[in-house]
């Protein structure tokens with residue numbers, strides 16, 4: 007079934023919302039499952055609705071994968087991984103070229119893809135590059151695929167000196183059939199983070215997209231065929247976590263699962279792997295990342311970095327700098343200006359080019375974030391900006407700034423995953439490092455100071471997978487990303503991202519005369 011989409015941009019009544027009532031999106035989107043190079047209905051013919059969070063209207067009904075479809079997709083991926091299948095026998099330079107072709111096709115269609123992403127997820131379309139949004143996501147998607155295409159023909163082992171007269175060398179082989187379970191906050195980008203290393207290493211893959219944002223991956227499936235990938239190398243399933251996601255993570259013929267999402271589900275994925283076939287697991291989970299601003303920081307730079315560090319993508323980032331620690335000497339001034347920046351943030355229609363923040367992804371997330379805001383107030387924190395919803399339609403939440411929250415309070419400890427910043431005061435370096443590290447998470451952290459020695463010292467003391475200094479949320483495909491502690495394990499991006507998609511094989515050959 008091909009569906010023609012017309013974008014309904016309802017008028018919001020609230021004056022605070024910027025709205026451009028234009029029918030901007032008119033495109034064709036595939037709604038079926040992508041298995042073995044073909045679009046097919048689910049075996050059980052189920053479907054579910056995906057909603058535009060700006061209008062609360064249904065965009066499309068998409069096929070829902072059940073366990074039976076998971077079996078079919080895994081079988082297709084296994085066939086494509088057979089040692090004599092085209093994907094396995096082609097030279098690695100051909101794999102590289104296919105990936106480069108896919109990247110170019112995505113680049114060609116990136117405007118259309120960004121519009122669909124914006125509509126399905128609520129993030130700004132933001133074509134002009136001044137605001138971070140769907141358009142920027144697709145630049146990163148293309149960069150990621152090109153980066154990993156460059157690795158495809160450069161995956162090597164080593165030769166190893168041993169005590170005996172033997173030649174010992176290692177080979178990095180593809181781990182096999184991979185499963186990817188991805189979230190909704192960066193739907194296409196998280197797809198690229200999984201496809202890049204899987205395809206570069208010669209694996210095959212079954213992806214389950216988030217039930218909140220299934221559309222762009224299906225559009226990319228078309229491009230995978232257009233690029234000329236053999237059938238079954240990439241399979242894309244729309245569906246829910248409890249059914250399709252669980253079936254994939256429990257599957258006995260899946261060699262590796264890569265999961266991005268909540269820490270709660272991360273625990274389950276690990277359990278599914280343990281209960282089934284001990285498939286390899288990599289997890290990129292939640293966070294409660296600290297951003298630390300010292301008295302001697304460049305204030306403008308620190309204000310911008312900490313503001314973008316939290317509010318980028320409406321706070322729906324695993325690495326969001328949601329705990330902002332400001333040193334006492336500049337605290338009052340910094341808090342005032344930080345709240346002003348939040349108040350000024352433009353909330354509204356994702357298609358309006360001035361919009362910096364659209365709606366949250368769906369009603370569940372919207373209610374969850376509003377719930378955290380109410381809990382924050384009840385537990386005694388003070389609201390300096392925002393503090394509730396914006397408008398009456400669409401899942402808009404005002405950019406919110408809290409102060410005076412206790413370290414032990416809910417909003418100081420739990421991942422909110424919304425536009426809610428909490429600012430804390432601190433006095434000394436030792437104190438702030440200790441408070442920053444007192445978390446079950448360890449995904450990212452930030453430090454702002456003009457003292458280079460202090461930046462290096464604090465960066466080394468923070469227990470986090472990425473530390474940004476005098477900046478935040480700065481990404482590159484070459485830069486490894488992942489968590490300490492309960493923020494996950496394994497790294498994505500960079501050469502390190504390849505490790506999880508390969509098995510290391512050791513070959514031993516005697517050189518003695520016989």
Ligand code: NAI
Nearest residue numbers: 188189215216246247248251252267268271291292324423
């Ligand atoms: P989630 O962790 O439930 O969903 C992420 C993915 O996992 C989706 O594809 C979902 O269908 C799948 N999933 C859910 N339950 C599963 C199961 N039992 N087995 C296999 N797959 C399963 O996240 P959700 O519900 O969308 O958001 C809840 C919270 O999770 C957010 O409020 C946020 O705090 C956090 N989150 C963190 C993300 C990150 O990037 N670290 C991304 C998305 C959500």
Ligand code: MG
Nearest residue numbers: 056057126218
């Ligand atoms: Mg949606």
